[in-house]
Amino acid sequence: MPAADLDDLDRAILRKLQEDSRTIAETIGAEVGLSAAAVQRRIKRLRASGVISREVAVLDPEAVGIGMTFVVTVEMERERLEVLDAFRKQARAEPAVQQCYYVTGSTDFVLVVNCRDMTEFEAFTRRMFFDNGEVRHFTTGVVMDRVKVGLTVPLNGC
Known part of the structure; x- marks a missing residue:
C-alpha cells in the first residue's frame, strides 16, 4: 500500500498500535472517532497490504x-x-x-x-x-x- 493511500485515521490507528499492539479496537475507535468494526476493518487492510508487517513481543x-x-x-x-x-x-x-x-x-x-x-x-x-x-x-x-x-x-x- 503506497504511503499516499494512508489517511489520517490509518496513521492514528498505526500510532496507537505502535505504542501497544494489544490495544483493542474499541479503545482505538474511541480515540480516533471510529467504531470498533471500522477500526478492525482498517487493521485487517493494513495487515493484508503489508503496512503492518509483523506484531511481536519486545523483550528486555x-x-x-x-x-x-x-x-x-x-x-x-x-x-x-x-x-x-x-x-x-x-x-x-x-x-x-x-x-x-x-x-x-x-x-x-x-x-x-x-x-x-x-x-x-x-x-x-x-x-x-x-x-x-x-x-x-x-x-x-x-x-x-x-x-x-x-x-x-x-x-x-x-
Whole structure:
C-alpha cells in the first residue's frame, strides 16, 4: 500500500498500535472517532497490504540474560553482488544479529548484535567474521547505555 493511500485515521490507528499492539479496537475507535468494526476493518487492510508487517513481543534483553549489545561495522573484501548477498543471508540466519543494515560510506554493513557476554560475542565474531574470507575488516563498539531503542516509524515525517 503506497504511503499516499494512508489517511489520517490509518496513521492514528498505526500510532496507537505502535505504542501497544494489544490495544483493542474499541479503545482505538474511541480515540480516533471510529467504531470498533471500522477500526478492525482498517487493521485487517493494513495487515493484508503489508503496512503492518509483523506484531511481536519486545523483550528486555537483560531480563532474559542477554547483557551485552554491540554495534559492529563490517567492510567486505569485495563489493560483488554474490559476496554481499551471502553476507546478508548469513546475518539473517544469525540469532545474535538484531539488526543489519547495508550502508554507504567506508563500511558495507552495520550490525546491532546482542550476546550474553564477551565469550559469546567472541564465538559470534569467529562465525561471522574470522571464518568468512570475504570480510576484510570489522570494528566493534560496546554499548554502554541503551539511551533509546525502538522500532516505531515516525508517521508525521522525521
